[in-house]
Amino acid sequence: MRKLPEAEGLHYIEKYPISPFFSFDITPYLHVFEFDKGEFIFQEQSFSDYLYYMIEGKAKLYITHKNGKVSLIDFLSSPTFMGEMELLNEERYSKGIQTVTKTICLAVPVREVRDKLLADPIFLKILCLFLSQKATSMTAKYTQNQAYPLENRLASFILMSSDQNFYKEKHTEVCEYLGVSYRHLLFVLAQFCEAGYLTKHNRGFILEDVETLKQLALESQY
Amino acid sequence: MRKLPEAEGLHYIEKYPISPFFSFDITPYLHVFEFDKGEFIFQEQSFSDYLYYMIEGKAKLYITHKNGKVSLIDFLSSPTFMGEMELLNEERYSKGIQTVTKTICLAVPVREVRDKLLADPIFLKILCLFLSQKATSMTAKYTQNQAYPLENRLASFILMSSDQNFYKEKHTEVCEYLGVSYRHLLFVLAQFCEAGYLTKHNRGFILEDVETLKQLALESQY
DNA sequence: ACAATAATGTGAGATATCTCATATTTTTAT
DNA sequence: ATAAAAATATGAGATATCTCACATTATTGT
Numbered sequence: 001m002r003k004l005p006e007a008e009g010l011h012y013i014e015k016y017p018i019s020p021f022f023s024f025d026i027t028p029y030l031h032v033f034e035f036d037k038g039e040f041i042f043q044e045q046s047f048s049d050y051l052y053y054m055i056e057g058k059a060k061l062y063i064t065h066k067n068g069k070v071s072l073i074d075f076l077s078s079p080t081f082m083g084e085m086e087l088l089n090e091e092r093y094s095k096g097i098q099t100v101t102k103t104i105c106l107a108v109p110v111r112e113v114r115d116k117l118l119a120d121p122i123f124l125k126i127l128c129l130f131l132s133q134k135a136t137s138m139t140a141k142y143t144q145n146q147a148y149p150l151e152n153r154l155a156s157f158i159l160m161s162s163d164q165n166f167y168k169e170k171h172t173e174v175c176e177y178l179g180v181s182y183r184h185l186l187f188v189l190a191q192f193c194e195a196g197y198l199t200k201h202n203r204g205f206i207l208e209d210v211e212t213l214k215q216l217a218l219e220s221q222y
Numbered sequence: 223m224r225k226l227p228e229a230e231g232l233h234y235i236e237k238y239p240i241s242p243f244f245s246f247d248i249t250p251y252l253h254v255f256e257f258d259k260g261e262f263i264f265q266e267q268s269f270s271d272y273l274y275y276m277i278e279g280k281a282k283l284y285i286t287h288k289n290g291k292v293s294l295i296d297f298l299s300s301p302t303f304m305g306e307m308e309l310l311n312e313e314r315y316s317k318g319i320q321t322v323t324k325t326i327c328l329a330v331p332v333r334e335v336r337d338k339l340l341a342d343p344i345f346l347k348i349l350c351l352f353l354s355q356k357a358t359s360m361t362a363k364y365t366q367n368q369a370y371p372l373e374n375r376l377a378s379f380i381l382m383s384s385d386q387n388f389y390k391e392k393h394t395e396v397c398e399y400l401g402v403s404y405r406h407l408l409f410v411l412a413q414f415c416e417a418g419y420l421t422k423h424n425r426g427f428i429l430e431d432v433e434t435l436k437q438l439a440l441e442s443q444y
Numbered sequence: 445a446c447a448a449t450a451a452t453g454t455g456a457g458a459t460a461t462c463t464c465a466t467a468t469t470t471t472t473a474t
Numbered sequence: 475a476t477a478a479a480a481a482t483a484t485g486a487g488a489t490a491t492c493t494c495a496c497a498t499t500a501t502t503g504t
Binding site: 387392393394405408409411425 | 454
């Protein structure tokens with residue numbers, strides 16, 4: 001993690017204006033941080049001094065269980081808040097966040113601004129909206145995880161994440177996201193090829209039968 | 223659903239004071255409603271005119287999937303908000319809420335008070351806290367659902383919900399809550415009896431081996 | 445008090461998914 | 475350039491969980 005120098009930071013602050021989120025002038029408090037690919041933004045069980053607003057990049061939010069299993073809770077993609085729960089609750093981070101790509105964040109030092117933030121109706125309204133939308137999408141994802149077998153969810157995920165009928169995601173990430181083992185993901189992908197919905201090409205898959213995939217996806221659209 | 227008469231309503235308003243949640247006087251807007259056991263507070267895909275604060279009772283929050291499966295998202299027990307997402311988003315209810323017991327709710331007419339609420343820092347802060355705690359507990363529940371087999375989650379659930387070493391919950395509710403089939407729940411309960419952790423008694427189970435149950439529960443404490 | 449509805453209970457067979465072992469290929473770091 | 479680490483790939487066997495069918499026992503509404 002490195003703090004961007006004044007000039008470079010200013011560039012991002014202007015490119016992604018967040019002043020409308022606050023009823024006071026936030027700019028004097030803002031820092032701009034850059035995280036390398038694979039770097040941790042929050043370690044599990046640690047404390048942090050900042051509320052982040054990620055403006056560029058992508059990260060994984062996960063939790064490690066006592067039995068050693070890791071659950072990927074969500075992919076976070078910009079723009080998004082990070083650390084907002086801890087701002088509200090003054091707790092240690094129960095979850096970890098690790099970047100997937102290089103990531104740029106606006107950072108608000110919590111100690112200095114906390115009280116102002118928690119009394120600011122504009123910010124709080126934005127935060128409520130953010131939290132409620134997140135809750136809605138998490139709930140959708142998790143209930144679908146238990147209501148549909150991988151076949152359906154994967155079809156839906158492939159349709160959503162493919163570009164010009166070409167699917168090319170990292171299996172290691174996808175299986176965590178969909179909450180199944182790596183082995184099983186490969187197994188169902190192989191089935192899709194067998195059935196002619198997909199064909200392997202280069203390091204990805206060509207969608208051969210979008211109609212059937214759509215049918216499989218049913219409503220389990222993420 | 224019936225609106226309680228003035229006098230009776232006042233009793234509840236005084237018993238469960240919610241004025242500290244607002245920076246203005248909410249009482250002129252408050253209604254008090256009573257829902258019978260099994261009644262719907264929100265139908266899926268409908269609109270509603272109230273934000274509710276449940277002060278007595280218990281309800282189920284669920285969603286019906288297009289394949290007909292029903293996912294119980296959460297048990298709501300008093301005190302809790304209901305309809306807060308819709309207040310924020312001005313949308314139809316994506317989810318249904320049905321009471322499990324007779325339920326008393328304070329009701330705030332959204333159309334009249336919406337703008338005031340969304341500009342009230344005290345209320346918004348409370349709502350943020352509520353939403354973030356809910357998100358935390360939902361996430362815990364769902365990640366544990368996929369990280370642990372029923373054996374562990376059930377042990378944990380039994381310990382949590384039993385009273386004086388006696389477990390007596392409705393299987394029909396529990397299996398929905400834990401996200402498994404009724405059949406499988408009974409199967410694992412039978413295993414627990416077989417292994418001597420539980421014995422059937424009347425319409426419930428006596429906890430015979432709390433130590434082993436605790437071990438099974440690991441950290442998957444709800 | 446009786447019919448209807450909901451909850452409980454059990455068997456048998458199917459399947460979705462997991463674990464583990466192991467090999468190859470690709471990417472990353474030094 | 476090379477070693478180390480990460481991602482891909484596949485087989486075989488285990489198991490957690492589901493579906494469906496059917497019988498019994500409570501609970502509820504009228």
